[in-house]
Amino acid sequence: MKLTINKVRLVAAWTWDAGDDACGICRNAFDGCCPDCNIPGDACPLVWGNCKHPFHLHCISKWIGAQSSEQQKCPMCRQDWKFEARK
Amino acid sequence: MDDITSAWKFCLSETYGPENNSMVVKGQLQKLHRSGHSRAFCLWIIRSQERVVVEKVVPLLKLMCTGNQTDNHVLHTLSEAHRYFVNGRNTVAELEKIKECVGCTRKFILRSMAMLIELVPSHLGDSVARILERLLSEYSQTLTGRERARRVCNQLVDLGFSEVLEDAIGSVAFDTMDSLVQQRTRNNYEGRALPGLVQWMQNFLQDWMALILPSATNDYDNTHSTDATTKQKDKDGLHLQHWRKRLFFRLHESVGNIRKGQLMILIQTFPKSLPALEDLKDCIMSTDQKPEVTSAMREQFTQTMLNAGTITSEILQRYVSVIKMLRFLDPSGVMLENVSGPVREYLRRRTDTVRCIVSGMTGDGELYEELQRGRRKRARDAEGDVHMSGGKSLESKIYDEEDEDCQSIDGYYNTSMRIDVEDYDNWEPEPIDAPRKGGKWKPGKDAIATLVTIYGTSEQIVNEYKGLLADKLINSFGLDLDREYKTLELLTDRFGKEAMHECLIMLNDIKDSKLVLETAQSQNPASPLQNFEAVVLSKEFWPKLQEESEFKATTQLETQMSLYTSSFQKHKHPRKLRWQHGVGTVAVHLEFEDGREVDVSVTPIQATILSHFAVKKKQTLQELQNHLGIKDDAVFRRKIQGLANLGVIRAADSNNSTYETVEHAGEIESASGGIDEENVPANDRDVGDEQPEDAQMAVYETYVMAMLQNLKQLPLEQIHNMLQRFVQTPAYDRTEAQLAAFLSQLIEEEKIELSAGMYKVKKR
Ligand SMILES: [Zn+2]
Ligand SMILES: [Zn+2]
Numbered sequence: 001m002k003l004t005i006n007k008v009r010l011v012a013a014w015t016w017d018a019g020d021d022a023c024g025i026c027r028n029a030f031d032g033c034c035p036d037c038n039i040p041g042d043a044c045p046l047v048w049g050n051c052k053h054p055f056h057l058h059c060i061s062k063w064i065g066a067q068s069s070e071q072q073k074c075p076m077c078r079q080d081w082k083f084e085a086r087k
Numbered sequence: 088m089d090d091i092t093s094a095w096k097f098c099l100s101e102t103y104g105p106e107n108n109s110m111v112v113k114g115q116l117q118k119l120h121r122s123g124h125s126r127a128f129c130l131w132i133i134r135s136q137e138r139v140v141v142e143k144v145v146p147l148l149k150l151m152c153t154g155n156q157t158d159n160h161v162l163h164t165l166s167e168a169h170r171y172f173v174n175g176r177n178t179v180a181e182l183e184k185i186k187e188c189v190g191c192t193r194k195f196i197l198r199s200m201a202m203l204i205e206l207v208p209s210h211l212g213d214s215v216a217r218i219l220e221r222l223l224s225e226y227s228q229t230l231t232g233r234e235r236a237r238r239v240c241n242q243l244v245d246l247g248f249s250e251v252l253e254d255a256i257g258s259v260a261f262d263t264m265d266s267l268v269q270q271r272t273r274n275n276y277e278g279r280a281l282p283g284l285v286q287w288m289q290n291f292l293q294d295w296m297a298l299i300l301p302s303a304t305n306d307y308d309n310t311h312s313t314d315a316t317t318k319q320k321d322k323d324g325l326h327l328q329h330w331r332k333r334l335f336f337r338l339h340e341s342v343g344n345i346r347k348g349q350l351m352i353l354i355q356t357f358p359k360s361l362p363a364l365e366d367l368k369d370c371i372m373s374t375d376q377k378p379e380v381t382s383a384m385r386e387q388f389t390q391t392m393l394n395a396g397t398i399t400s401e402i403l404q405r406y407v408s409v410i411k412m413l414r415f416l417d418p419s420g421v422m423l424e425n426v427s428g429p430v431r432e433y434l435r436r437r438t439d440t441v442r443c444i445v446s447g448m449t450g451d452g453e454l455y456e457e458l459q460r461g462r463r464k465r466a467r468d469a470e471g472d473v474h475m476s477g478g479k480s481l482e483s484k485i486y487d488e489e490d491e492d493c494q495s496i497d498g499y500y501n502t503s504m505r506i507d508v509e510d511y512d513n514w515e516p517e518p519i520d521a522p523r524k525g526g527k528w529k530p531g532k533d534a535i536a537t538l539v540t541i542y543g544t545s546e547q548i549v550n551e552y553k554g555l556l557a558d559k560l561i562n563s564f565g566l567d568l569d570r571e572y573k574t575l576e577l578l579t580d581r582f583g584k585e586a587m588h589e590c591l592i593m594l595n596d597i598k599d600s601k602l603v604l605e606t607a608q609s610q611n612p613a614s615p616l617q618n619f620e621a622v623v624l625s626k627e628f629w630p631k632l633q634e635e636s637e638f639k640a641t642t643q644l645e646t647q648m649s650l651y652t653s654s655f656q657k658h659k660h661p662r663k664l665r666w667q668h669g670v671g672t673v674a675v676h677l678e679f680e681d682g683r684e685v686d687v688s689v690t691p692i693q694a695t696i697l698s699h700f701a702v703k704k705k706q707t708l709q710e711l712q713n714h715l716g717i718k719d720d721a722v723f724r725r726k727i728q729g730l731a732n733l734g735v736i737r738a739a740d741s742n743n744s745t746y747e748t749v750e751h752a753g754e755i756e757s758a759s760g761g762i763d764e765e766n767v768p769a770n771d772r773d774v775g776d777e778q779p780e781d782a783q784m785a786v787y788e789t790y791v792m793a794m795l796q797n798l799k800q801l802p803l804e805q806i807h808n809m810l811q812r813f814v815q816t817p818a819y820d821r822t823e824a825q826l827a828a829f830l831s832q833l834i835e836e837e838k839i840e841l842s843a844g845m846y847k848v849k850k851r
């Protein structure tokens with residue numbers, strides 16, 4: 001038997017690779033989007049703190065925006081919040 | 088004295104009859120008058136004329152009733168009878184000059200008429216009707232027919248048979264009309280019959296009746312003053328109008344009755360049958376047939392369509408026609424609501440109804456057009472700025488939609504063809520039978536809105552669409568994405584943005600995946616990605632996919648996946664890709680030693696298995712499983728079995744541990760025949776004894792499932808018989824044994840179960 005592959009249509013799912021947990025602020029799935037958005041992916045990205053905790057960008061922005069500047073802590077571990085630079 | 092004796096002698100000897108004319112009477116009368124015998128003589132004359140009535144007129148009229156005479160003979164007999172009677176009347180009228188005899192004519196006429204009515208058989212009316220019917224057909228051609236009919240009628244009125252005559256005229260008019268109605272409506276669905284019939288009735292039939300109908304009241308009861316004559320004219324006018332109304336009603340009733348019996352044909356040929364429906368609509372408006380037509384529709388549809396032998400998509404298609412027809416017949420929606428009950432109930436019980444509705448809405452059929460129509464309508468409304476936007480629920484959007492079909496149909500047959508009727512004919516009461524939900528009855532649901540009500544809410548339909556869309560997006564090569572966006576837009580109009588949001592994300596995923604692919608392809612024209620397509624899902628928005636373990640794919644797939652992955656991660660950093668091995672499609676082309684070429688679509692795992700068979704045509708399952716690195720035996724066996732079902736590989740030993748490619752197609756029968764079925768363990772049957780034929784048998788699954796769902800349980804023989812009777816495309820030509828094998832496959836798939844010789848749907 002001779003085999004030729006003519007066409008291929010494969011399926012993948014994208015992920016932020018942030019684990020199976022949900023966002024600690026909004027409880028929505030990381031690979032979904034925050035409550036203010038309805039389009040996932042680049043339109044509602046994830047960010048990580050130096051503490052390695054990920055959040056929806058919109059969620060953590062709102063969170064730290066509500067705190068005074070000295071009190072900007074990660075809502076999960078209470079360490080000072082710093083955006084982690086990722087490559 | 089001599090004179091008197093001779094006068095009496097003359098009278099006694101003279102034969103009475105028309106010969107006994109008034110001149111002779113006058114002469115004798117003068118003689119007797121002079122001698123004082125006038126009163127006795129008058130009485131004698133009256134008696135003798137009454138005897139003429141009994142002995143001449145009555146037998147002639149009886150003769151008329153015997154029915155075995157020619158038309159001319161009948162007409163002649165009637166004229167003869169009439170002549171005797173009128174002569175007698177005239178003779179008696181001469182006596183009015185004598186003072187003692189004033190009023191004797193009226194008495195004579197009334198007495199004679201009473202005798203005639205008593206002595207002439209009641210079926211005189213039938214003879215009159217027969218004669219009139221023939222004169223009516225003559226009437227259309229010749230003036231003589233008209234004259235003769237008129238003479239017959241006048242003669243009968245003179246003889247006092249006004250009532251008999253009127254009944255006869257009525258029954259002739261009705262019968263003639265009925266048979267013309269039959270002639271024009273039978274086998275005629277694509278043209279209107281009613282307007283022509285109305286015209287015939289007004290221009291011909293009513294004219295004829297006006298000519299021959301007797302006066303409303305008897306002449307002899309009235310004195311002839313001018314005042315009385317005007318009154319008489321008014322009375323006759325009303326009388327004629329009464330008959331016009333009766334004819335009008337009767338015409339619409341009989342057209343309606345015939346159209347009512349043709350409903351199934353009208354449904355099946357819709358929209359070509361619109362002219363016939365236009366007839367029916369006019370009939371419903373002019374008579375009280377609405378409830379009858381409603382229940383006829385319900386009964387005919389239930390009997391013809393709602394049975395196990397009709398596939399769901401066909402029921403739906405016809406039901407959509409019914410919806411459109413009824414919206415046209417009755418814009419209030421009452422008829423539709425009353426017909427829909429059992430249909431909805433029935434469709435709700437069939438499991439494939441939602442799927443059929445959704446594939447109807449997204450395919451190329453009527454429902455898709457209905458979606459588009461809704462959109463155009465809304466676009467017009469928006470332009471006209473009459474409707475408030477936003478804020479409205481789906482329900483009210485659908486309910487508020489006007490009946491566009493009706494308007495266009497009305498426009499098509501322009502109003503000049505419509506019947507001009509008196510006001511009272513146009514009057515229509517509020518629909519009292521309208522189901523009232525929350526106050527106001529909202530008419531005019533379109534086909535899609537009506538189908539949605541099968542389930543009460545749109546949720547099931549939306550979910551089904553979602554599943555169907557996901558399936559299509561994942562598995563179809565060369566998808567027409569623009570068309571999918573357009574369909575989604577239409578559905579969004581209908582069901583709301585929120586309900587359709589996930590579907591929009593799904594389509595966007597496909598678009599994004601394509602962009603990533605195109606960038607990757609453009610960088611290298613000789614890229615291995617040329618025959619490759621990828622679907623990258625935002626998995627939170629898609630239906631849950633079947634999870635399957637990692638496996639080691641064949642080199643080509645492996646290369647393609649990694650190329651695509653790196654392109655994606657470059658553009659979408661820091662997002663990553665996870666390949667879903669449980670889904671996806673690979674189209675492969677296989678060539679065998681016997682020259683057979685087979686094109687099949689398989690899963691990526693199966694394509695990989697085949698690539699190993701291409702290297703080595705006989706392999707143990709263990710070997711293969713090691714190549715692919717799949718741990719789960721059951722999953723792996725399923726994949727192998729799928730390939731065996733396609734007839735490209737087969738078991739090469741009796742315990743199914745080794746498989747080989749089917750290089751020569753002829754071998755397949757003998758090879759599977761060699762397997763001793765008794766020895767195949769029960770829970771392992773699906774591995775060994777399935778034949779590729781089963782794939783073709785699968786088309787009957789829908790029918791079998793539908794039958795079992797609707798008839799609860801059936802024995803093998805009956806399923807076999809029903810398939811033979813109902814399945815035409817493709818015609819069912821299997822043996823009972825083949826059917827039994829197929830059913831046992833369905834049992835293994837846990838779709839149905841068998842107990843005590845009866846098959847039924849397996850409950851989950
Ligand atoms: Zn969040
Ligand atoms: Zn967001």
Ligand SMILES: [Zn+2]
Nearest residue numbers: 051053074077
């Ligand atoms: Zn933290």
